[in-house]
Amino acid sequence: MTEAEATAADAPSNFIQDIVRDDLASGRVASLVTRFPPEPNGYLHIGHAKSICLNFGLAKEFGGRCNLRFDDTNPAKEEQEYIDAIMEDVRWLGFDWGEHLYHASDYFAQLYDWAEYLIVEGKAYVEELSADEMRQYRGTLTEPGRNSPHRERPVEENLDLFRQMRAGAFKEGERALRAKIDMASGNINLRDPVLYRIVHAPHPRTRDTWCIYPTYDFAHGQSDAIEGVTHSVCTLEFADHRPLYDWFIENLPVPARPRQFEFSRLNLTHTLLSKRALVQLVEEGHVAGWDDPRMPTICGLRRRGFPAAAIREFCARVGVTKQENVIETALLEFCVRELLNEQAPRRMAVLNPIRLVIENYPEGQSEELEAINNPGDESAGTRRVPFSRELFIERDDFMEDPPKKFFRLAPGREVRLRYAYFVTCNEVVKDETGEVVELRCTYDPETRGGNAPDGRKVKATLHWVSAAHAIPAEIRLYEPLFRDEIPDISEGLGNAINPDSLKTLSNCRLEPALAHALAGTSVQFERLGYFCPDADSSDGNHIFNRVVPLRDSWAKIKARG
RNA sequence: UGGGGCGUAGCCAAGUGGUAAGGCAACGGGUUUUGAUCCCGUGAUUCGCAGGUUCGAUCCCUGCCGCCCCAGCCA
Numbered sequence: 001m002t003e004a005e006a007t008a009a010d011a012p013s014n015f016i017q018d019i020v021r022d023d024l025a026s027g028r029v030a031s032l033v034t035r036f037p038p039e040p041n042g043y044l045h046i047g048h049a050k051s052i053c054l055n056f057g058l059a060k061e062f063g064g065r066c067n068l069r070f071d072d073t074n075p076a077k078e079e080q081e082y083i084d085a086i087m088e089d090v091r092w093l094g095f096d097w098g099e100h101l102y103h104a105s106d107y108f109a110q111l112y113d114w115a116e117y118l119i120v121e122g123k124a125y126v127e128e129l130s131a132d133e134m135r136q137y138r139g140t141l142t143e144p145g146r147n148s149p150h151r152e153r154p155v156e157e158n159l160d161l162f163r164q165m166r167a168g169a170f171k172e173g174e175r176a177l178r179a180k181i182d183m184a185s186g187n188i189n190l191r192d193p194v195l196y197r198i199v200h201a202p203h204p205r206t207r208d209t210w211c212i213y214p215t216y217d218f219a220h221g222q223s224d225a226i227e228g229v230t231h232s233v234c235t236l237e238f239a240d241h242r243p244l245y246d247w248f249i250e251n252l253p254v255p256a257r258p259r260q261f262e263f264s265r266l267n268l269t270h271t272l273l274s275k276r277a278l279v280q281l282v283e284e285g286h287v288a289g290w291d292d293p294r295m296p297t298i299c300g301l302r303r304r305g306f307p308a309a310a311i312r313e314f315c316a317r318v319g320v321t322k323q324e325n326v327i328e329t330a331l332l333e334f335c336v337r338e339l340l341n342e343q344a345p346r347r348m349a350v351l352n353p354i355r356l357v358i359e360n361y362p363e364g365q366s367e368e369l370e371a372i373n374n375p376g377d378e379s380a381g382t383r384r385v386p387f388s389r390e391l392f393i394e395r396d397d398f399m400e401d402p403p404k405k406f407f408r409l410a411p412g413r414e415v416r417l418r419y420a421y422f423v424t425c426n427e428v429v430k431d432e433t434g435e436v437v438e439l440r441c442t443y444d445p446e447t448r449g450g451n452a453p454d455g456r457k458v459k460a461t462l463h464w465v466s467a468a469h470a471i472p473a474e475i476r477l478y479e480p481l482f483r484d485e486i487p488d489i490s491e492g493l494g495n496a497i498n499p500d501s502l503k504t505l506s507n508c509r510l511e512p513a514l515a516h517a518l519a520g521t522s523v524q525f526e527r528l529g530y531f532c533p534d535a536d537s538s539d540g541n542h543i544f545n546r547v548v549p550l551r552d553s554w555a556k557i558k559a560r561g
Numbered sequence: 562u563g564g565g566g567c568g569u570a571g572c573c574a575a576g577u578g579g580u581a582a583g584g585c586a587a588c589g590g591g592u593u594u595u596g597a598u599c600c601c602g603u604g605a606u607u608c609g610c611a612g613g614u615u616c617g618a619u620c621c622c623u624g625c626c627g628c629c630c631c632a633g634c635c636a
Binding site for chain 2: 011012014037038039041071073074076077127130131134135138139140141142143144145172173175176177178185186187188189190191194195196197198199213215216217220236237238239240241242243262264269275317318319321322323324325326327328330331334335337341342346372375376405407408416417418419449450451458459460461462463485524526527528529550551552553554555556557
């Protein structure tokens with residue numbers, strides 16, 4: 001168990017854990033069964049990760065199980081592509097549903113029978129009002145609805161009509177099956193909700209077996225009951241549906257009595273998590289795709305280099321309540337740094353190179369210096385880094401006329417090159433535009449490895465690469481996709497988007513050990529941040545994503561002035 | 562003006578009758594061959610507001626205020 005997981009384990013339990021514990025203790029349920037029920041009409045995002053961690057986490061904690069169930073009741077919107085992507089994402093997050101992979105479509109026959117049962121019981125009827133007319137009859141939030149003129153059809157007629165629906169006798173929208181509950185209910189979900197609608201579209205799994213499909217309300221609770229789900233955990237916006245969920249459970253001969261519990265969904269600053277907004281980002285071309293590293297999708301986060309364990313830790317830290325919340329992205333980044341600090345090997349890379357020539361180091365000579373792979377983990381070992389007369393250092397690490405608090409390299413100043421030598425800047429070479437293009441320095445051979453035998457100290461340690469040995473690379477720096485904490489997209493996405501969300505640096509230099517960095521594995525570029533090879537990389541074309549920068553107190557000092 | 566949910570620090574979040582945990586962020590200080598990590602320290606005379614009950618209220622009662630969700634044959 002990592003330190004991070006220990007922290008999460010020590011956290012006080014949330015209200016759902018309390019409910020489960022009580023239900024198990026009282027014997028109301030023998031063992032826990034939860035489910036994660038995505039609709040395969042889009043990609044999973046970090047909000048789903050919270051639900052996945054909750055449902056699978058509960059099952060693991062209490063020795064129960066968690067089913068993966070696709071809520072595939074609307075073939076007009078759903079696709080196999082999404083089903084496959086969702087399974088990949090859930091697995092990547094570290095969860096296993098074992099044999100328990102289900103689809104609401106597995107239950108279409110049973111659901112159909114239950115619909116007829118309701119008709120026979122006089123609790124459902126075939127509607128032939130149009131969607132528009134139904135809206136008229138439904139009333140408003142403050143006014144009760146009126147009964148449909150078809151509400152009192154005889155059972156036989158309803159049965160006949162419903163069977164005709166199933167047989168394909170009608171076009172979409174011409175008929176619908178409705179529950180007969182209460183058109184005057186304050187809860188609009190109880191005003192004779194639609195149970196079945198006609199959809200003439202092939203279903204990804206059942207193909208053309210059906211042309212009528214159950215609605216979410218008619219499918220979800222019954223699916224839970226069929227699967228023996230004991231605790232059906234969903235987000236707050238479904239709380240209004242609970243009375244309907246319970247109505248079906250009470251009025252149908254279902255094999256079990258699942259119960260629904262609601263928690264508040266995750267919101268994150270500087271991003272949007274609604275499926276609609278995410279689709280729009282992709283379709284309008286604001287990002288390169290669902291897996292663009294700026295996207296809050298699971299595949300985007302994965303490509304960016306966020307470890308699954310960091311996402312799990314984040315989900316554990318945000319808590320589970322019924323309170324509306326907007327989590328600062330700083331917490332997510334903290335979880336990523338916490339884990340990567342522990343695990344990521346250290347390397348040196350220069351993002352914005354400036355040449356540094358050591359005048360008293362022999363031309364043509366080079367040597368290898370030993371560097372520690374992870375100062376917090378001795379078992380990570382060491383590596384050798386080539387050093388020579390001409391190096392590159394970070395442009396930000398030199399100032400010709402530095403302010404008081406800047407203690408990196410400057411004319412006449414001595415600093416340490418990490419794991420190498422002390423160097424002193426003697427001369428600044430500029431081009432015709434006045435830009436600094438080269439630093440002429442001398443080094444002290446006695447400081448090999450980074451320590452002065454005479455005990456003299458130096459204020460800064462810089463990262464560097466040997467010019468002749470370095471490998472060129474492109475590095476992509478990411479900033480939040482949206483300018484504001486809570487994006488205002490009322491004028492469209494364009495105005496809300498951060499124009500600097502992606503900055504591409506094409507003149508970067510990496511130490512040779514980075515030539516074989518593994519995809520999906522992050523490394524720390526010392527003093528800069530965590531980086532991860534991008535999928536766009538190819539042989540000889542190294543591309544890295546910045547997962548998250550290191551904390552930077554100099555940046556704060558500089559910003560204050 | 563209907564129904565449902567929620568109000569504890571900048572952001573999360575415990576506590577639910579005995580005198581406000583913890584994390585993130587922020588800000589100080591120490592260590593440091595990463596201005597990183599690590600360590601130490603600093604926050605609520607107060608729990609949306611107003612009354613009431615009580616020796617005692619964030620917690621119980623009453624009223625008020627604020628925010629979110631619901632009028633798809635989407636989920």
